[in-house]
Amino acid sequence: MSFFKVDNISNALHKCGYQMRGYETMYNGHTGRILTSMIFLGPTYYQRLKHMVDDKIHSRGRGPVQILTRQPAEGRSRDGGLRFGEMERDCMIAHGAAHFLKERLFDQSDAYRVHVCEKCGLMAIANLKKHSFECRSCKNKTDIVQVNIPYACKLLVQELMSMAISPRLMTKDLKTLKEQKKGGG
Structure with missing residues (x-):
């Protein structure tokens, strides 16, 4: 026992100027042949989407x-x-x-503080409690500078170093480096 009868809906469509059931071209999914018959197409079910502001609102410090x-x-x-x-x-x-x-x-x-050797540009080891710094590459203990970089950048440098690629973090500008090369060489 259906609440809505197809004939009642078809008559309502006809009163509004639409075809009662309409000739719709449909295809058999198994054979691909065209099926031509009186077919009634219409929505059978609606579902309300539950997108509410209270479910979406978000903030964070x-x-x-x-x-x-x-x-x-x-x-x-x-x-x-x-x-x-x-x-x-x-x-x-x-x-x-x-x-x-x-x-x-x-x-x-992800701000992070690293210590970099000014001579070779590699990250140095820093013991902040003892205030001692050392570059393992060139054994430098004096020309070490503090640099703030994103932690993701530090992670990338360490991953590259694990693959025998040594990215250098140059802490002096190019003009100063060129002057040092001219004066020293």
């Missing part, structure tokens, strides 16, 4: 970070940060908001 990269976790369920992507970054660059970019993409994300 400080919160959990990923263990490996030390960057904010992802997703509302993990109390994660909101992604600041490439297009957002490009927009801020176009507006000239350099301080905002540094704050969002560095200070509030």
Whole structure:
């Protein structure tokens, strides 16, 4: 026992100026042959989508970070940060908001302090409690500088070094380096 009878719906469609059931061209899914008959097509079920503001709203100041990269976790369920992507970054660059970019993409994300040898450009070992610094590559203990870089950058440098690729972090500008080469050579 159906609440709606096909004849009643067909008559209602006819009163509104539509065909009662309409000749619709349909294909047999197994053979591919055209089936031509009186066919009534219509919605059989509607489901309301449950997208409510209370389910979507999310904000975060400080919160959990990923263990490996030390960057904010992802997703509302993990109390994660909101992604600041490439297009957002490009927009801020176009507006000239350099301080905002540094704050969002560095200070509030994964800022990290490393010590770099000024002579060879490799990361040095630092014992901050004893105030001792040493570059294992060139045995330098005096010309060590502190550099702030993203933790993900430090991780990349270490991964490259594990593959016998030694990226150098040059702490002096090119003009100073050229003057030193001219004076020393």
